[in-house]
Amino acid sequence: MLQNIRDNSQGWIAKTIIGIIVVLLALTGFDAIFNAASNSQTAAEVNGEELSRYDLDQAMNMQRRQLAQQLGSDFDPSMLDERLLRNAALGSLIDRMLLLQSAKSADFAFSREALDQLILQTPEFQVDGVFNAARFDQVLQQMGYSRVQFRQLLEQEMLIGQLRAGISGTGFVTDQQVENFARLEMQTRDFDTLTVPARSDTIEVSDEQISEYYEANADRFRTPEQVIVEYVELKKESFFDQVEVSDEELQALYQKQIANLAEQRRAAHILIETGAESGDDEAKAKIDEIAARVKGGEDFAAVAKEVSQDPGSAKEGGDLGFAGPGVYDPAFEEALYALKEGEVSAPVRSEFGWHIIKLLGVQSPEVPSLESMRPELVRELKAQQVEQRFVEVSKQLEDSAFEASDLAQPAQELGLMVQTTEPFGRDGGQGIAANRQVVQAAFSDEVLVDGANSSVIELDPDTSIALRVKKHLQPAAIPLADVRDDIVEQLQQILAAERAREKGERLLADLRDGKQTDGQWQTIEAAGRNQEGVAPALLQQVFRMPRPAEQGKPSYAGVALSNGDYAVVRLNGINEPEASLSDEEKLNFRRFLASRMGQQDFAAFRQKLQAQAEIERF
Numbered sequence: 001m002l003q004n005i006r007d008n009s010q011g012w013i014a015k016t017i018i019g020i021i022v023v024l025l026a027l028t029g030f031d032a033i034f035n036a037a038s039n040s041q042t043a044a045e046v047n048g049e050e051l052s053r054y055d056l057d058q059a060m061n062m063q064r065r066q067l068a069q070q071l072g073s074d075f076d077p078s079m080l081d082e083r084l085l086r087n088a089a090l091g092s093l094i095d096r097m098l099l100l101q102s103a104k105s106a107d108f109a110f111s112r113e114a115l116d117q118l119i120l121q122t123p124e125f126q127v128d129g130v131f132n133a134a135r136f137d138q139v140l141q142q143m144g145y146s147r148v149q150f151r152q153l154l155e156q157e158m159l160i161g162q163l164r165a166g167i168s169g170t171g172f173v174t175d176q177q178v179e180n181f182a183r184l185e186m187q188t189r190d191f192d193t194l195t196v197p198a199r200s201d202t203i204e205v206s207d208e209q210i211s212e213y214y215e216a217n218a219d220r221f222r223t224p225e226q227v228i229v230e231y232v233e234l235k236k237e238s239f240f241d242q243v244e245v246s247d248e249e250l251q252a253l254y255q256k257q258i259a260n261l262a263e264q265r266r267a268a269h270i271l272i273e274t275g276a277e278s279g280d281d282e283a284k285a286k287i288d289e290i291a292a293r294v295k296g297g298e299d300f301a302a303v304a305k306e307v308s309q310d311p312g313s314a315k316e317g318g319d320l321g322f323a324g325p326g327v328y329d330p331a332f333e334e335a336l337y338a339l340k341e342g343e344v345s346a347p348v349r350s351e352f353g354w355h356i357i358k359l360l361g362v363q364s365p366e367v368p369s370l371e372s373m374r375p376e377l378v379r380e381l382k383a384q385q386v387e388q389r390f391v392e393v394s395k396q397l398e399d400s401a402f403e404a405s406d407l408a409q410p411a412q413e414l415g416l417m418v419q420t421t422e423p424f425g426r427d428g429g430q431g432i433a434a435n436r437q438v439v440q441a442a443f444s445d446e447v448l449v450d451g452a453n454s455s456v457i458e459l460d461p462d463t464s465i466a467l468r469v470k471k472h473l474q475p476a477a478i479p480l481a482d483v484r485d486d487i488v489e490q491l492q493q494i495l496a497a498e499r500a501r502e503k504g505e506r507l508l509a510d511l512r513d514g515k516q517t518d519g520q521w522q523t524i525e526a527a528g529r530n531q532e533g534v535a536p537a538l539l540q541q542v543f544r545m546p547r548p549a550e551q552g553k554p555s556y557a558g559v560a561l562s563n564g565d566y567a568v569v570r571l572n573g574i575n576e577p578e579a580s581l582s583d584e585e586k587l588n589f590r591r592f593l594a595s596r597m598g599q600q601d602f603a604a605f606r607q608k609l610q611a612q613a614e615i616e617r618f
Helices: 012-039 053-074 082-105 112-120 133-143 147-168 175-186 207-216 236-242 247-259 280-295 300-307 330-337 370-403 408-414 436-442 445-449 480-512 536-544 583-612
Strands: 042-046 049-052 188-196 226-235 264-273 319-323 348-350 353-363 457-460 463-473 522-527 555-560 566-575 615-617
Touching: 042 053, 042 082, 049 053, 049 082, 053 082, 082 147, 082 583, 112 147, 133 147, 147 583, 175 583, 188 480, 188 536, 207 480, 226 236, 226 370, 226 408, 226 436, 236 370, 247 370, 264 280, 264 300, 264 330, 280 300, 280 353, 319 353, 330 348, 330 353, 370 408, 370 463, 436 445, 436 457, 436 463, 445 463, 480 555, 480 566, 536 555, 536 566
Parallel strands: none
Antiparallel strands: 042 049, 042 615, 188 522, 188 566, 226 463, 264 319, 264 353, 348 353, 457 463, 555 566
């Protein structure tokens, strides 16, 4: 429809900062300071246009949320490499900005009215098939966007979509290309296979071979470098019992919460748009005629279905569903809130055109009691104090850990307990050792080599720790006796696969020379490219083989399989599709090929933009 979405200076810290600024000015001059300040909030510059660090943080948070939704309970935020996440998010933002710049330079546009229609018709924003403002706000809050931010993001997506469609949609293929592709895709092959099994149970491994393998792969048979870590942990939850809230604070927050409960009104409307095709006078004349029909007794919903130019609501009889203040165009909203239930307004002019509006219903908010909201309000009030307390204690832990030679002193000062991990290596371990920041800190030179306490590490928004290395376990050779059985098994598999390949290649040479061979051949007829029951490597080899030179004279090839077996392949014939393609099949193949070519064109276009762009990352 026409929704218009609304958008202490004398202390030692200050003196220290002033001193640092003076030194920087003396060393680097004013330009360096100003450049650093300007770049501090800029993540990158693309063709002179800035990408802010706020945008980068938003993109990283969105990627985290997407990973959490995709992986569900398997998602472990501690396993994320922040550097890789940042680079991926920044690369995506740069690519996006290049596409937006290109779309704007090509004069692509997406109107506000079309954007409104898209939002109103998005199923995620609807309740019972009708746009719902509360649901809209809820979804946006989960995504971490305001209404204005989401609207801007959606408009950008539409512009990029237009650009992509404009390039990808130009892909085309000839009739000959369609026929050639279809012929290859629908082709089948008749072949036989003779498998030479890798029999590891028949392989004898000598002590000399075992020793040679052990020495040649010495790095594989060493214990990993590991550390045992001591740490103290701050949990935000533990501070809730240390703070209190007053009745006055509780009452004030309660009044603030219930004041936000707004009346919801269910509106229906009939819209006659104004624009290039219809002038304002013409639209006003039409809406006056419609208003007269409704006033004369015709059913509002029936008239809306017949004449309303808002496709999103016309099929629903003009019904827009319930919404609160701030959703509609100001003139539309003023007229709506002046109506009583069942009344129809006089014609109303908005930026989208002329409307007549009917108030279908009013929902007065249910005001919960203070007692029913008490637990929620108490926690919210405490959370504000807890957050401040958590930050203060984290700073105390940071200072104390920096000054102390171990963690006993910080633990005693803050009433914490020193805990110890199991040994873990550079790949991490269990518990806090699954967090990459913990692993990086534990194996840093400062902590591992110098023996210092780490700085405070935030495991998640509610948990922080400081750690030190209690014990450093150096890599050591694993005795041959402990890995002998594993080595024997690996050597048997390797030697069995080599023996199978050698035998298979001899068989292949004999077959190509026209000699007969013993063995049980397995016949497969009319196998397609996605034939089930055939090893992928074997199937790929079959379709790589050339057509037999003569009828009745097969061609041969061999392929090593993943389990160590060796397969000899005898290609007997290639079957071309007998029936000609139907029009529908041709159309499907044409669409597929054109789509693939269009995607390749768009990928090449993006590469060109990146190659020609002036990009600076900060």
